[in-house]
Amino acid sequence: xEHKTSLKRTGxxxxxxxxxxxxxxxxxNEDCMIFDMExxxxxxxxxxxxxxxxxxxxxxxxxxxxxxxxxxxxxxEYIDEDLEAAVRAKPxxxxxxxxxxxxxxxxxxxxxxxxEKEAGIEEGSIELWCNIESYLGVLNAYEIASxxxxxxxxxxxxxxxxxxxxxxxxxxxxxxxxxxxxxxMACRKAGVEAIDAVFSDxxxxxxxxxxxxxxxxxxxxxxxxxxxxxxxxxxxxFTPSVKEIKYAQRVLEAVEEGKRLKKGAVTLDGGxxxxxxxxxxxxxLAQARAAGIKV
Amino acid sequence: MRLENTGIAGTLESSDVxxxxxxxxxxxxxxQIESSVIAQYxxxxxxxxxxxxxxxxxxxxxxxxxxxxxxxxxxxARAETAVCRALGVGFNWKGEDGK
Amino acid sequence: xxxxVGREMPEKIGSYTVRPFAGTGKxxxxxxxxxxxxxxxxxPEDHNxxxxxxxxxxxxxxLKDGMTISFHHxxxxxDMVIGQVLTAIRELGIKHLRFAPSAVVNIKNPSIVSFVxxxxxxxxxxxxxRGELGDAVIDGLMDEPVILxxxxxxxxxxxxxxxxxxxxxxxxxxxxxxxNCTGQIGPNACGSLGYAFVDASCAAQxxxxxxxxxxxxxxxxxxxxxxxxxxxxxxxxGDPVKIxxxxxxxxxxxxxxxxxxxxxxxxxASRLFKEGFSFQTGAGAISIACTNYLAERMEERGIxxxxxxxxxxxxxxEMFKKGLVRVLECSQSFDAVAARAIAEYPxxxxxxxxxxxxxxxxxxxxxxxxxxxxxxxxxxxxxxxxILTGMSGEMMGxxxxxxxxxxxADISIVTIPVxxxxxxxxxxxxxxxxxxxxxxxxxxxxxxxxxNPKHKYYEMLREDFEAAGIATVTIQYLCDLAxxxxxxxxxxxxxxxxxxxxxxxxxxxxxxxxxxxx
Numbered sequence: 001x002e003h004k005t006s007l008k009r010t011g012x013x014x015x016x017x018x019x020x021x022x023x024x025x026x027x028x029n030e031d032c033m034i035f036d037m038e039x040x041x042x043x044x045x046x047x048x049x050x051x052x053x054x055x056x057x058x059x060x061x062x063x064x065x066x067x068x069x070x071x072x073x074x075x076x077e078y079i080d081e082d083l084e085a086a087v088r089a090k091p092x093x094x095x096x097x098x099x100x101x102x103x104x105x106x107x108x109x110x111x112x113x114x115x116e117k118e119a120g121i122e123e124g125s126i127e128l129w130c131n132i133e134s135y136l137g138v139l140n141a142y143e144i145a146s147x148x149x150x151x152x153x154x155x156x157x158x159x160x161x162x163x164x165x166x167x168x169x170x171x172x173x174x175x176x177x178x179x180x181x182x183x184x185m186a187c188r189k190a191g192v193e194a195i196d197a198v199f200s201d202x203x204x205x206x207x208x209x210x211x212x213x214x215x216x217x218x219x220x221x222x223x224x225x226x227x228x229x230x231x232x233x234x235x236x237x238f239t240p241s242v243k244e245i246k247y248a249q250r251v252l253e254a255v256e257e258g259k260r261l262k263k264g265a266v267t268l269d270g271g272x273x274x275x276x277x278x279x280x281x282x283x284x285l286a287q288a289r290a291a292g293i294k295v
Numbered sequence: 296m297r298l299e300n301t302g303i304a305g306t307l308e309s310s311d312v313x314x315x316x317x318x319x320x321x322x323x324x325x326x327q328i329e330s331s332v333i334a335q336y337x338x339x340x341x342x343x344x345x346x347x348x349x350x351x352x353x354x355x356x357x358x359x360x361x362x363x364x365x366x367x368x369x370x371x372a373r374a375e376t377a378v379c380r381a382l383g384v385g386f387n388w389k390g391e392d393g394k
Numbered sequence: 395x396x397x398x399v400g401r402e403m404p405e406k407i408g409s410y411t412v413r414p415f416a417g418t419g420k421x422x423x424x425x426x427x428x429x430x431x432x433x434x435x436x437x438p439e440d441h442n443x444x445x446x447x448x449x450x451x452x453x454x455x456x457l458k459d460g461m462t463i464s465f466h467h468x469x470x471x472x473d474m475v476i477g478q479v480l481t482a483i484r485e486l487g488i489k490h491l492r493f494a495p496s497a498v499v500n501i502k503n504p505s506i507v508s509f510v511x512x513x514x515x516x517x518x519x520x521x522x523x524r525g526e527l528g529d530a531v532i533d534g535l536m537d538e539p540v541i542l543x544x545x546x547x548x549x550x551x552x553x554x555x556x557x558x559x560x561x562x563x564x565x566x567x568x569x570x571x572x573x574n575c576t577g578q579i580g581p582n583a584c585g586s587l588g589y590a591f592v593d594a595s596c597a598a599q600x601x602x603x604x605x606x607x608x609x610x611x612x613x614x615x616x617x618x619x620x621x622x623x624x625x626x627x628x629x630x631x632g633d634p635v636k637i638x639x640x641x642x643x644x645x646x647x648x649x650x651x652x653x654x655x656x657x658x659x660x661x662x663a664s665r666l667f668k669e670g671f672s673f674q675t676g677a678g679a680i681s682i683a684c685t686n687y688l689a690e691r692m693e694e695r696g697i698x699x700x701x702x703x704x705x706x707x708x709x710x711x712e713m714f715k716k717g718l719v720r721v722l723e724c725s726q727s728f729d730a731v732a733a734r735a736i737a738e739y740p741x742x743x744x745x746x747x748x749x750x751x752x753x754x755x756x757x758x759x760x761x762x763x764x765x766x767x768x769x770x771x772x773x774x775x776x777x778x779x780x781i782l783t784g785m786s787g788e789m790m791g792x793x794x795x796x797x798x799x800x801x802x803a804d805i806s807i808v809t810i811p812v813x814x815x816x817x818x819x820x821x822x823x824x825x826x827x828x829x830x831x832x833x834x835x836x837x838x839x840x841x842x843x844x845x846n847p848k849h850k851y852y853e854m855l856r857e858d859f860e861a862a863g864i865a866t867v868t869i870q871y872l873c874d875l876a877x878x879x880x881x882x883x884x885x886x887x888x889x890x891x892x893x894x895x896x897x898x899x900x901x902x903x904x905x906x907x908x909x910x911x912x
Contacts, residue, residue, distance in 0.1 A: 309815055310815050310816070331785070331786070331815075332785055332786070332815070332816050332817060332883070334786050334884065334886070335785060335786065335816075335883035335884050335886075336816060336880075336881065336883065336884070338884065339881055363815065364814070364815020364816040364817065365815075365816060366816055366879055366880065366881075367881055
């Protein structure tokens, strides 16, 4: 069965402690579900969360969603058993908290490969999302993103990042503006997806809108969210306008036309169409389809 | 495996189940269920608990379920956690391979 | 015999003769014409209707063993009339009564069960029973089956004499000594007395029970003195907190919000969603959220409704105040805001349940309704709805106006989560069929919307959904999905004894409920 969606607009955290939230979240409109073994799970419940997430994904894997498991920290006492459970649950990806160095990715990669082998899971099939949550992570973002072919996305974690910077977290987010751009550039260079930080005040819809507008305009591919209430708002920012869709269609038509006529350079409205324009047009249409728009 | 201690896992939240596993020396598996859907799923719940006990090779235990409408996979996860806690062992993940 | 929705039932149950459900709109041909049982008579010669207490009023009505008494449910969970009247009747030693309130009986302290056990009551006709009484009935408490009718069926049953009421006890939050009364004012105002009108005009004797005696004439008046025999003032007729227990509080459950929002989207996608449309949304958590989303869609599109129908909530009053709805037709008021609004605004009207839901009149308002949003306990793959019995066969709800709204509205929308705990809501076959699937246009769940291919507006809805880009799933998909989470439940085992008869709005029998095997 094909589990993956092509989009990663929204990634919703679902605590590994709570069966009812796990079931319900599989029906919401988020693109990615992040089953959490880390922050939302009290220390005394780590064992229970591993089994619950594992059994839930074995029996009731949500259809049409990109499934991620967030394990505990690389240097925590839980990481090895977390990986034993998480790999065997066969998610699309495992999300690693606070990655700072290339070799940390390689270490996790090797552990996953060993478990994949033991469990008879295709080697390399489980992808990695690396959380960038410190200045070191930001400075080493490109090395982290290109440390293993498993890495498909970097996700910025703003709270820990600002703490590492001795900065104040604000709603306007000026203190993470550089980090956002730095992570984005690293992702673009490495060819992986860039996921923006959470907006944590779930009651502030206007604040979420302003923050997500920035997320989208900077160029991020999606955003991590902490409450189902945020899903539709964030998705809507990644829903292209009719004008954008029409333009994307015209770009792709021109590209097709160019291929058919074996033209080297394709132009539209007098301007050249380059590869990034074509990719952006494809993304626009994928986002439109995900939003239920017929294209 | 012989149970020496009591293990508890799960919560009393909706769609969850609290499983308590206690020693029951030489007296077999005794399952007690409290659930609003016992008439519909009681047999299935017993089967799941028995299969978890088999998985850990436990022949004597009192298992109490305070069920709030948990699905089968939740019951299994909670029962496995409770047994691991009672035995003071980690879950045997390698045992899952090939299942 | 087997009726039109495939339900097996005996031809006679106790003294009840079964007329099997033949399909929606088919009963007119098989039922006798409705003849009014309105009871004209003279009032007391001394023009004194005021009694010193309930016992005096009961004695004056001449209530005897075996007679039928009725009540309305406009005070909902806060009702204190039924308990006081039944206690007075018990103390007078009157037995074997038929108890026929307009809705679900769920009073505690005293519980109805005690009145059944001591023989004060031996028959019940209502729209639902639950709690302790429901459990006792399903375990075979009564010899005669309980007859359950939706709101639309009760006026017809009363007018034809199927349910001849000897004494109607009508609680009113204000009344004068000559019987002009209302629910709109007074310390325990309940709003519309819509369910009491038919009792007032058709019962042989009418007793008004109030805790707020006002100067003659009571204004506003809902029920007129011309129908009233006696008036009794008691200490308290209701608990104001519980009367407004249906108060509109917006749910925060993201699953319910998602279902509500999808239902509003479905309405907004329909070509019937246009200037002057009409709707009924109800008072459940999902319904209230749906009302709010609907208001948003109306504002976005600049569309106004001509009327909203049925039970009113504060957020519908809010829509009215914003000018989004021209007229509110209130058969019931679910909270204090809605209760007071009738007296405040000329376009918020108290209506008789009969004009709201009775198919056997010269026209009910449901005939003019575009959209009806319904709740349910279970829906099956034929779109049949169960709103009475729970997972283990226990009595959980009341028929209310659900079957009426489904049939009357152009587009009826069932909002329901696919699973609740380990209980599947979309099932292969409902345990109790209350509303026939043919009258249900769609089921809206968190996991998708299923259109009913057998509904009269299926083609229209399919086109409208396609144009709006709303994806649908099949009802079978939803059923499979629900069962994939819960597993297949063991069927409920019953004996042959029928404990309750479920009438459809036309008076035919759509299903029966049998005693649960323990």
